[in-house]
Amino acid sequence: MRFELDDAIALLERTPATLQALLRDLPNAWTRGNEGGSTFSPFDVVGHLIHGERTDWMVRARIILEQGESRPFDRYDRFAQAKESAGRSLFVLLDEFATLRRENLAALRGLSLHATDLDRRGTHPVLGPVTLRQLLATWAVHDLTHLHQIARAMAHQYRSEVGPWDAYLGVLRCQGHSDPA
Template sequence: MSLTHIQAILSTTPERWQQLVRSLPLDLLSRQPATGEWSALQCLHHLLEAERFLYPVRVQAFLAGEDFVAFDPEQPHSDLASQTPEELVTAFVAYRQDSLDMLQHLQNDDLKRSVQHPQLGTVTLVEMLHTWAAHDLMHTVQAERALMQPFMLDCGPWRPFFRDHEITPPKA
């Protein structure tokens, strides 16, 4: 895929999240589908943290020729816990716009740059950009899957049509 495709995916994510936050009640956004599974709101928290502390920082590392430092996706950022979904999505939109602006300045030669990742070894910028787009889609799908759960549970005889999307609680 080209940089244009990656930018297209990254530009759709804020709009999707704005629509979800604008349209859905807090109890549905924050509903955990099963123990250990993320709610839609937790997915938004994670995407915002990645936008603040991971992907743009790593693009800058590539451009500076600096190897990556480890990133802990489980590290909580307490400043997000007190924010409303509207505040979270507003912050995400602003950070993402900055990221998209930064990506506009990349040249084809930049995409070939490589650095050392602490767990993966040598990685290229284009590989990381593909990861960023896939990461956006993965966590948006994860959020939508979490949102599906209460509807699937109450759809009666149609429930078998959704079996592939059910998040089953862990067995006791």
């Protein structure tokens, strides 16, 4: 499937409602549990998505459009949510994410991008040259990745409770990554 901005926006604007429907008012046992070790809980994922709304997607899109490859993106702190979300409720985080996403999508639409803009390049600090098209496609797939991660973390909470049905529940054995194309 080829990237289309309107299709990506259609997906991106649904993520807040999807998270609200899945997580709001659930007990902490569902929202604070992870898959072990330093993996993310659903609560952590929402905080991570908020941090991305503030510091990643639109910030980097503007860098590409205004400065191109001459100014590399700032490094992204994948774990910043630990401090930023401390002492806050999931209810508050879900609402904040919805607000930030709505604002960012309005800003994205306001850029009135043309097809040629999508091929403009920026510099990722690790990956090197990237296009605006790749950044925006990544934003959409990033949402899907974290929805998948939330489902895995939640399923993990009943991992030892499902008995022999675990053989039929792929979410309990999923490594969380697609095979390379």
